[in-house]
Amino acid sequence: MKVIVLLDQIQAGLGGKEKADTELGGKKLAMGAADTLAKDLKQQKGDVMATFYCGTGYYADNRELVQGKVMRMCKKMAPDVLLVGPTYDYPEFAQMACEVGLAVQSGSDVPVVAMVAREKNADLLAEYQRQLDIVKMPKKGGTGLSDAIEHGLTLCAKKANKEDATDYISKYCY
Amino acid sequence: MQRKFEQVLMPVATKIGNNVVLRSLRDGFLVIMPLIIVTSMFLLFGNFPIPGWADFWTGILGQHWTEWFSAVSNSVFNFTGLLSCFGIAYAYGKNRGLHAVNSAAVAIISFLILTPTTLEVGKKSYSAVETVFLGPNGVFLGIITAILSVEIFKFAVKRNWTIKMPDGVPPAVSESFDALIPSALVVLAFFLVRVLFSLTDFNTAYNFIYAVLQAPLTHVGNSLGSATLYNFLASLLWCFGINGPTITNSVWSPIFFVLSQDNLKAWQAGDKIPHIYNQQFIDMFTTYGGGGSTLSLLIIMLTICRSKRVRELAKLAIVPGIFGINEPVIFGLPVVLNPIIAIPFIIAPVVNTVISGIVFSLGWVPLTNGVMLTWTTPPLISGWLSTGSWLGSALQLFEMVLDLFIYYPFIKTLDNQYLRDEKAAELKDVDIDFSNI
Numbered sequence A: 001m002k003v004i005v006l007l008d009q010i011q012a013g014l015g016g017k018e019k020a021d022t023e024l025g026g027k028k029l030a031m032g033a034a035d036t037l038a039k040d041l042k043q044q045k046g047d048v049m050a051t052f053y054c055g056t057g058y059y060a061d062n063r064e065l066v067q068g069k070v071m072r073m074c075k076k077m078a079p080d081v082l083l084v085g086p087t088y089d090y091p092e093f094a095q096m097a098c099e100v101g102l103a104v105q106s107g108s109d110v111p112v113v114a115m116v117a118r119e120k121n122a123d124l125l126a127e128y129q130r131q132l133d134i135v136k137m138p139k140k141g142g143t144g145l146s147d148a149i150e151h152g153l154t155l156c157a158k159k160a161n162k163e164d165a166t167d168y169i170s171k172y173c174y
Numbered sequence B: 001m002q003r004k005f006e007q008v009l010m011p012v013a014t015k016i017g018n019n020v021v022l023r024s025l026r027d028g029f030l031v032i033m034p035l036i037i038v039t040s041m042f043l044l045f046g047n048f049p050i051p052g053w054a055d056f057w058t059g060i061l062g063q064h065w066t067e068w069f070s071a072v073s074n075s076v077f078n079f080t081g082l083l084s085c086f087g088i089a090y091a092y093g094k095n096r097g098l099h100a101v102n103s104a105a106v107a108i109i110s111f112l113i114l115t116p117t118t119l120e121v122g123k124k125s126y127s128a129v130e131t132v133f134l135g136p137n138g139v140f141l142g143i144i145t146a147i148l149s150v151e152i153f154k155f156a157v158k159r160n161w162t163i164k165m166p167d168g169v170p171p172a173v174s175e176s177f178d179a180l181i182p183s184a185l186v187v188l189a190f191f192l193v194r195v196l197f198s199l200t201d202f203n204t205a206y207n208f209i210y211a212v213l214q215a216p217l218t219h220v221g222n223s224l225g226s227a228t229l230y231n232f233l234a235s236l237l238w239c240f241g242i243n244g245p246t247i248t249n250s251v252w253s254p255i256f257f258v259l260s261q262d263n264l265k266a267w268q269a270g271d272k273i274p275h276i277y278n279q280q281f282i283d284m285f286t287t288y289g290g291g292g293s294t295l296s297l298l299i300i301m302l303t304i305c306r307s308k309r310v311r312e313l314a315k316l317a318i319v320p321g322i323f324g325i326n327e328p329v330i331f332g333l334p335v336v337l338n339p340i341i342a343i344p345f346i347i348a349p350v351v352n353t354v355i356s357g358i359v360f361s362l363g364w365v366p367l368t369n370g371v372m373l374t375w376t377t378p379p380l381i382s383g384w385l386s387t388g389s390w391l392g393s394a395l396q397l398f399e400m401v402l403d404l405f406i407y408y409p410f411i412k413t414l415d416n417q418y419l420r421d422e423k424a425a426e427l428k429d430v431d432i433d434f435s436n437i
Helices: A033-043 A056-061 A063-077 A089-108 A123-126 A146-159 A166-171 B001-017 B020-046 B053-061 B067-077 B081-094 B100-114 B136-158 B171-178 B180-198 B205-221 B224-239 B244-269 B279-285 B295-305 B306-323 B327-332 B339-361 B381-387 B389-427
Strands: A002-007 A025-027 A047-053 A081-084 A111-118 A134-137 B118-123 B125-129
Touching: A002 A033, A002 A063, A002 A089, A025 B389, A033 A047, A033 A146, A033 B001, A033 B125, A047 A063, A056 A063, A063 A081, A063 A089, A063 B053, A081 A146, A081 B053, A089 A111, A089 A123, A089 B020, A089 B244, A111 A123, A111 A146, A134 A146, A146 A166, B001 B020, B020 B067, B020 B081, B020 B136, B020 B244, B067 B081, B067 B244, B081 B100, B081 B136, B081 B244, B100 B136, B100 B180, B100 B339, B136 B180, B136 B244, B171 B180, B224 B244, B224 B279, B224 B339, B244 B279, B279 B339, B279 B381, B279 B389, B295 B306, B295 B327, B295 B389, B306 B327, B306 B389, B339 B389, B381 B389
Parallel strands: A002 A047, A002 A081, A081 A111, A111 A134
Antiparallel strands: A025 A047, B118 B125
């Protein structure tokens, strides 16, 4: 299973909030938080094919541009799944993840899994949970991160293998 | 191993993190924390640790200048018991779905009902309240009063024991009548508590809580074992992605708060400072640059590590790190769920705690004065200000250097791993070009 992970500048290890102007970019390796995912992905016989990153401020100023570019790049690279997040309770990142995730899901054949915390994102979840499979995860510093990552990656595997994930989604997604 | 740890830790951490009383204690202290920090600055200015400081300002401002500054600091530090009661009742009421302001108001009245209001000087009796009952020694009574009064209030509200006003009455008036019977019940309960205690040897609820709870708990909390356990758990939980101090503060914050306030009162009065272990000890002498003492980690990442990824992260994270913000390194390196970095991340604060504890016990560095500095105060400056001595800074510097050695082998292992990845990546083009898509 080849997974592309979309992260913001903090999770990609490119700095804090002051680096929100980081432009959309990517590397064909596991950066920052994606490296943690890569270790767990190995157990699912998967691999982080690439990490896409985008500063939340840059995204806010260039939403449609970023959505289009990520969607076209996903089409070109053809991963088995695009994982948007984990976003924790960072609201700007969660918004980027949901919007870009939906754009990729509706504009390509690449399945999408999102990981978002409920805290600070209630309205966003209400808007996107019917259209996107968003795995429940804890807020920054909350309990249950390992379990949430396992749920997210298992859902990625199910989607990559084109298995029926209805029960799994109803159990672990919003 | 990691899984097993998680299976044991998660339920406990979740339980503590979600416990409404503990959560309210933590949130309640946060309500009064800005006031403590602001007034601490006045106290610090009045007692700045530079020889000749007081004389210099007396020459400019006159004899009474320290009284002006003390008036500000006393406005908070003489009333920390009352303020804790207010903050915790506010948070607890909010967390229990009540009007937070009503909850805080009944709690303060309950606290005052339990407070002795006569002062005996010789054979004469005066109507007065001694600040000793309202200050640090009253913190635990404040906590218990806050929780109990809000619970009684909720008991009545839940059963709809309220006076309903007809439609058309303004909401403010109607809400005030809503609170009438619940408030009466709370007042009656605390009236009875006061009467009952006056019939015992303790005489007041204050004496009872202080003797049975506050003194023993602060005694246990004021120990090397307690401080070490605090830092061990706080760091261990971070490694699993859980904000460790949020959990540990739920348990320790009332104890460390009282110990800090005791020190502050003693320092202000020019008495011998009583306690080694308190909030300043934990904040200023066990971790540098945030949880896990990551400032030393960043220094190695910046100076010795060779992988581009680690060095770039260090460059971005070092300035926030100096001010105690380590979010970029916690999530960016990452520390979370990273077994290699978990080891020094736990060891460094524990070693710092033990060394600081021993150094303070031996009297090599003056004890912390209880002044609450903002958590963003950089190390070395914070060591000096919180002890009033350059020896405090020297202890911090020594521990930061020691932490370099603790982190070195682990971050080098990670660095080498990243270096290998980067070299392998150099053979193929890893950058993804979004410009032409």
